[in-house]
Amino acid sequence: MNHPVRYWHPLDDGRIQCDLCPRYCKLHADQRGACFVRQREGDAIVLTTYGRSSGFCIDPVEKKPLNHFYPGTSVFSFGTAGCNLACKFCQNWDISKSRDMDRLMDAASPEEIARTAAHWGCRSVAYTYNDPVIFAEYAIDTAEACHALGIKNIAVTAGYITELARGDFFAPMDAANVDLKGFTDDFYVQLCGAHLQPVLDTLTWLAHETEVWVEITTLLIPGKNDSDAELKAMTAWIARELGTTVPLHFTAFHPDFKLTDLPATPPATLTRARNIALEAGLRHVYTGNVHDREGGTTRCTGCGEALIVRDWYEILDYRLTPDGCCTECGTRLAGRFGEYAAPFGSRRIPVAIHRH
Structure with a gap:
C-alpha cells in the first residue's frame, strides 16, 4: 500500500x-x-496510508463546520490516521494518534470514494477526522476523481503546510475549514508542538491567491486561548488580513486526550468571543458544539435579515435565492450556494464503500 x-x-x-x-x-x-x-x-x-481510511460517514456540511458552502447538503467524510501536529486537546486523538493502522483502516481507491459519494447523492467529499495534509497525495487524487463526477471537495485542516506543497494540495479543493487553534506562538508550541506563523501564511495565501472558499474554526479552551486580549488580537487580524466576511466559528472544548483536567467551555465564553469578533468588524461569527440559535444564524450584511436559522446542525429556516442573495433586499451573501432542497439534517450515517 x-x-x-x-x-x-x-x-x-x-x-x-x-x-x-x-x-x-x-x-x-x-x-x-x-x-x-x-x-x-x-x-x-x-x-503508508494511501488507499486506506479510518472509516466513512455521511454528515451535514455544517458539521465540518461550513455554514456558507452549500448549506443543508450532505458531505461524504473520511480520514486516515496520524497527524503532523501534537495537540494535547485533540478531539479525534484515537485516529490522529493511531499506530495500529492495519486494524483501523478500510481500503478504498480514489475512484471508489468518488463513486460512493455520488451513489449516496453527496454534494461534496470532506477530507477530515485527521489532517489531510499528511495524506496529500491520496487527498489530491481523490479530489480529482470527485471533480470528474461533479462532486466538490472540502479540506478540514490545521493549515500546517509548506509553501512548496500548498499549491498542489489546495488546487482541487473547493472549500477549506482551517483550524486557527490560538493566536500566540506559545500556545502552538506548548499545546500543539507547532508554530503559529505557517498557519497565518496559509490563511493569507488562501484568501488572496486562490478561489477556495475559507472558513475558520477556533476551539476555545478555558484559560489557554480564550482571553479577551488574545481574541481581540486574533479577530482584528482576521478582519484586516482576510476580510470581514470570512466566517469564524468558535467551538466548545470538552476534556479529552491530555487535557482532561480542564473544564468544558462554558456557553458564556463562546458568546463573549462572538461579541468580541463582531466588535472587530467580522460579519459572520458562529458558536459551535452548543445549542445557540442566535450564534448559529446567518444574517444579511445589507438589511440584517435572518437568512439561515440554525440550531446546532439543524437548519430551521432558509431565505436565500439560488445564487445566494437575500430574499428581502437582494444583497449577496459571501459563500457558495445553489438550489436549496430539503436539508440533510443533523444525522451521521456510517457507510461502506460502494464497489460496483
Missing part, C-alpha cells in the same frame, strides 16, 4: 528531508516522520 510521494529532497549527510509541512522531518533509513504515515523507504519517502 506504500505510495511514492512528492515534497522531499536528500541531504548531504545521507538523510532525506520531508518538505510537506513546516516540521521538515529529516529521516534515516526506514524512519517515519512525526506524522507517522510518511516513511523513508530506500532513497525516497512513501505514504
